[in-house]
Amino acid sequence: MLPTLGNLALWLSLVFAGLQFYNTRRRKKLLLISISVKGLLISSLLSFFLLMYLYIISDFSVLNVFKNSHTTKPLFYKVTAVWGNHEGSMLLWILVLTIFNYFIFKLYNKKNFIFISKALEIQALISLGFIVFTIFTSNPFERIIPTQVNGLGFNPILQDPALAIHPPLLYIGYVGFSAAFSISIATLVLENGKNFPWYKYMKPFVMVAWTFLTIGIALGSLWAYYELGWGGWWFWDPVENASFMPWLLGTALLHSLIIVEKRQSLQAWVLLLSLLAFLLSVVGTFLVRSGILTSVHTFALDPSRGIYILAFTALLGGYSLILFSSKSKKYFSNNYFTFFSKEGAILINNIFMIIVCATVFLGTIYPLLIEAFTNNKISVGEPYFNSTAIPILIPAIIIMGVGPILSWGKENKSEIIRKVLPGIFLTIIFTIIFFSIYKSFSVIGIVGVVLAFWIISNNIVILYKKKINLNIGMITSHLGVGFLILGITGSSVWQIEKISNMKINSEININKYKVIFDSVNEVKGPNYLALRGNFLVYDKKKNIITTLKPENRFYPITGNFTSEASIHTNFFRDLYIVFGEGSLSEGWTIRIYYNPLVIWIWIGALVIFLGGLISINRNFKKLA
Amino acid sequence: MIKKQILKLPFIIFIIILSIFFYLLLIDRNPSKIPSALINNYIPDFEANSLFKSEKFYSSDKFGNEITLVNFFATWCKPCRDEHVYLQRFQNEKGLNIVGINYKDNPEKTKQWLQRLGNPYSNIAIDNKGKIAIDWGVYGIPETFVVSSKGIIKFRHVGPINKKIYNEINSLIKKLE
Numbered sequence: 042m043l044p045t046l047g048n049l050a051l052w053l054s055l056v057f058a059g060l061q062f063y064n065t066r067r068r069k070k071l072l073l074i075s076i077s078v079k080g081l082l083i084s085s086l087l088s089f090f091l092l093m094y095l096y097i098i099s100d101f102s103v104l105n106v107f108k109n110s111h112t113t114k115p116l117f118y119k120v121t122a123v124w125g126n127h128e129g130s131m132l133l134w135i136l137v138l139t140i141f142n143y144f145i146f147k148l149y150n151k152k153n154f155i156f157i158s159k160a161l162e163i164q165a166l167i168s169l170g171f172i173v174f175t176i177f178t179s180n181p182f183e184r185i186i187p188t189q190v191n192g193l194g195f196n197p198i199l200q201d202p203a204l205a206i207h208p209p210l211l212y213i214g215y216v217g218f219s220a221a222f223s224i225s226i227a228t229l230v231l232e233n234g235k236n237f238p239w240y241k242y243m244k245p246f247v248m249v250a251w252t253f254l255t256i257g258i259a260l261g262s263l264w265a266y267y268e269l270g271w272g273g274w275w276f277w278d279p280v281e282n283a284s285f286m287p288w289l290l291g292t293a294l295l296h297s298l299i300i301v302e303k304r305q306s307l308q309a310w311v312l313l314l315s316l317l318a319f320l321l322s323v324v325g326t327f328l329v330r331s332g333i334l335t336s337v338h339t340f341a342l343d344p345s346r347g348i349y350i351l352a353f354t355a356l357l358g359g360y361s362l363i364l365f366s367s368k369s370k371k372y373f374s375n376n377y378f379t380f381f382s383k384e385g386a387i388l389i390n391n392i393f394m395i396i397v398c399a400t401v402f403l404g405t406i407y408p409l410l411i412e413a414f415t416n417n418k419i420s421v422g423e424p425y426f427n428s429t430a431i432p433i434l435i436p437a438i439i440i441m442g443v444g445p446i447l448s449w450g451k452e453n454k455s456e457i458i459r460k461v462l463p464g465i466f467l468t469i470i471f472t473i474i475f476f477s478i479y480k481s482f483s484v485i486g487i488v489g490v491v492l493a494f495w496i497i498s499n500n501i502v503i504l505y506k507k508k509i510n511l512n513i514g515m516i517t518s519h520l521g522v523g524f525l526i527l528g529i530t531g532s533s534v535w536q537i538e539k540i541s542n543m544k545i546n547s548e549i550n551i552n553k554y555k556v557i558f559d560s561v562n563e564v565k566g567p568n569y570l571a572l573r574g575n576f577l578v579y580d581k582k583k584n585i586i587t588t589l590k591p592e593n594r595f596y597p598i599t600g601n602f603t604s605e606a607s608i609h610t611n612f613f614r615d616l617y618i619v620f621g622e623g624s625l626s627e628g629w630t631i632r633i634y635y636n637p638l639v640i641w642i643w644i645g646a647l648v649i650f651l652g653g654l655i656s657i658n659r660n661f662k663k664l665a
Numbered sequence: 666m667i668k669k670q671i672l673k674l675p676f677i678i679f680i681i682i683l684s685i686f687f688y689l690l691l692i693d694r695n696p697s698k699i700p701s702a703l704i705n706n707y708i709p710d711f712e713a714n715s716l717f718k719s720e721k722f723y724s725s726d727k728f729g730n731e732i733t734l735v736n737f738f739a740t741w742c743k744p745c746r747d748e749h750v751y752l753q754r755f756q757n758e759k760g761l762n763i764v765g766i767n768y769k770d771n772p773e774k775t776k777q778w779l780q781r782l783g784n785p786y787s788n789i790a791i792d793n794k795g796k797i798a799i800d801w802g803v804y805g806i807p808e809t810f811v812v813s814s815k816g817i818i819k820f821r822h823v824g825p826i827n828k829k830i831y832n833e834i835n836s837l838i839k840k841l842e
Contacts, residue, residue: 313675320679327686347690355683362676369672406682413685622769622795630794 044103047091048182050084054135055172057081062165065158071149074161078146081168085139089132092181093123102188105129105181111192111598113568121205128181130208135175137216138168145220148242156237159227167219170353178346197569197596197603203264211257211284215322217250218287221294222319225312226361229368240301243315245660247298251291252653258284259646270604270619272538272634274642277426282405283325286398290318293394296387303449304384308372316361323354381452386444393437400429435492438526442495445503445519467498481535489530496523514659518652525645531638544628552635554586554616555579569594574620574629578609591620615639703818709800716772716789727764727788729816732841734763734809737798739770740778742806748825749782756785761838765789768798768806813841
């Protein structure tokens with residue numbers, strides 16, 4: 042009964058999306074458009090929450106629930122299991138899409154009827170594409186006969202709070218770019234778009250998308266850090282790249298929008314970027330869902346799904362990019378500006394972001410290109426990305442430090458030097474303090490730390506000068522980037538890794554700590570059994586710092602083993618222990634990491650997110 | 666005029682990339698076929714305890730005389746059971762020498778498992794720490810290598826042997842002979 046209702050709601054959302062497309066295309070009365078937009082929102086809410094309810098009551102007559110849930114699973118993870126699989130995550134995607142759709146609808150006023158109608162028409166088209174895809178290739182309400190007594194369980198490494206909320210945040214990011222995409226198309230087809238403040242409509246959506254994409258990526262990274270037990274937090278996995286690329290474009294887009302707002306130039310560029318940001322998001326989905334690239338994230342493979350998403354991408358991309366090539370001319374301006382100005386800095390930074398994005402894109406699809414042309418398989422990994430993307434990011438970060446302190450328009454060169462000096466001075470002081478504590482020198486380490494303090498110092502200078510009209514959101518986010526760079530540098534340059542076979546009572550030294558393997562005991566969790574090691578950590582003066590308790594878990598229902606790293610964190614370093622294979626007589630394989638400054642990555646991401654939230658608030662207020 | 670062409674560039678690049686994706690989706694490709702840096706190289710040497718025999722297993726003794734199939738397996742691995750029939754066919758029908766590497770497993774369980782399903786292996790090395798697997802660059806269990814009579818790795822397959830792989834290995838062996 043309920044699954045049928047869910048399926049019905051899904052079909053209803055298809056009908057309403059179709060209606061919205063028709064009504065907005067024909068520019069019907071606002072009432073009709075309103076009915077279709079609200080109908081779409083309500084029906085997709087209904088189908089999403091019905092599926093969630095089916096998970097909560099463990100209705101194993103539904104194939105999707107049967108495959109991904111189990112009665113022993115904690116309630117929280119029953120709920121999050123809804124989007125822990127391909128079919129359910131498509132429902133979430135549709136829901137987020139229709140929520141954005143509703144917010145665009147709310148922007149209607151007397152002056153923008155044609156513009157918003159066009160944007161809603163494109164949104165309806167996107168919704169239609171994803172709803173049709175879900176109904177015909179990935180229907181989460183499919184039944185299984187006969188009804189099963191219990192489910193197959195759930196991939197235990199996904200049973201984790203950070204990962205549970207990671208997809209919704211990421212989807213807000215991806216789908217948020219769909220709003221920018223629709224607004225961009227609406228602008229391109231507009232007759233007198235040059236004089237219409239379309240960028241004011243686009244900016245809040247880009248802010249939302251970028252902010253949530255940031256925190257979504259960070260949470261995924263945090264999960265990888267403590268759950269995968271590899272001691273790292275970024276692996277240049279194709280799926281990580283698939284979220285990183287729209288983020289880079291989003292960053293460029295966000296900053297160019299500021300120039301459009303202030304100077305009315307770069308309009309064509311922004312229109313193109315906003316098209317590309319969403320197209321890259323969809324291509325990212327394609328890479329994950331089609332199984333064309335092998336990755337830890339790949340859901341169950343099905344080539345028909347891949348072909349569908351690809352065909353849909355071709356439609357969206359083909360239409361929008363042709364439209365761009367024929368209609369964007371009127372948005373070009375000869376409003377050039379100088380290198381030494383705020384807009385100059387933003388533009389240069391933009392170019393760097395695009396280059397990094399292209400570099401990452403090339404690295405991600407390079408194995409596919411090689412395979413298509415030569416039939417050989419190669420893999421591109423960390424060494425490529427680290428040696429290409431990072432050097433391009435360095436000048437971008439240097440410019441990012443000065444950008445906010447420069448003025449709009451032309452800036453006097455001696456004036457610039459005067460403005461930059463306090464920042465340089467502070468950076469030097471911070472760096473000296475830092476290295477007098479850390480005393481570990483390497484070129485990359487010094488570069489990273491200087492860059493981090495460069496960003497932090499310049500923002501401190503701005504705050505200190507207390508200009509009126511201070512853009513708190515921007516300053517907060519930029520400070521966050523400074524912290525982030527500090528964390529990234531510390532953890533990648535000064536990480537120490539020790540792998541050894543340890544028996545009970547044996548000990549090992551790492552950095553200035555002594556780790557003693559104290560005991561092993563068995564633990565029973567809600568749906569797993571675990572072997573837990575107890576490790577006592579002492580410092581140089583033989584004071585006990587902490588007891589670390591990594592686990593080796595076995596999930597009997599799915600037959601999976603997972604390892605739970607145990608981490609002791611403070612502002613200076615993480616101690617990270619992974620409990621590997623072994624036995625009482627032969628000892629266990631133990632991996633211990635000393636990861637300096639990791640926490641600043643998470644603090645940084647959180648601060649960037651907060652800054653984003655502040656700016657979102659500000660931009661929506663401007664629109665109202 | 667030039668500007669007009671440039672404006673088409675995003676579209677053109679987009680179409681090229683999508684065509685490649687389409688091509689890759691439509692051709693018959695196998696993502697589990699991963700090339701090995703070891704192909705056309707000598708096998709990594711190792712020593713280990715043997716499962717059924719009391720003497721140690723030295724790879725230098727066991728390779729280099731005839732074409733040998735090296736199969737990494739474990740009793741806890743369900744796909745290993747699926748491919749077992751093919752290993753037996755290799756042994757029964759082709760008389761192929763098959764060396765098993767028992768990966769992170771319980772020796773007693775393995776013995777029972779082989780008694781029940783039949784034992785296609787001429788020798789089994791015990792890799793309880795997974796060290797041999799690391800040396801051989803094993804991705805996952807099961808995984809199979811074809812080693813030539815000179816001790817050189819000629820082929821590698823990640824995942825269970827199925828009909829297609831069975832035929833592929835057979836034709837490769839004919840070529841090597």
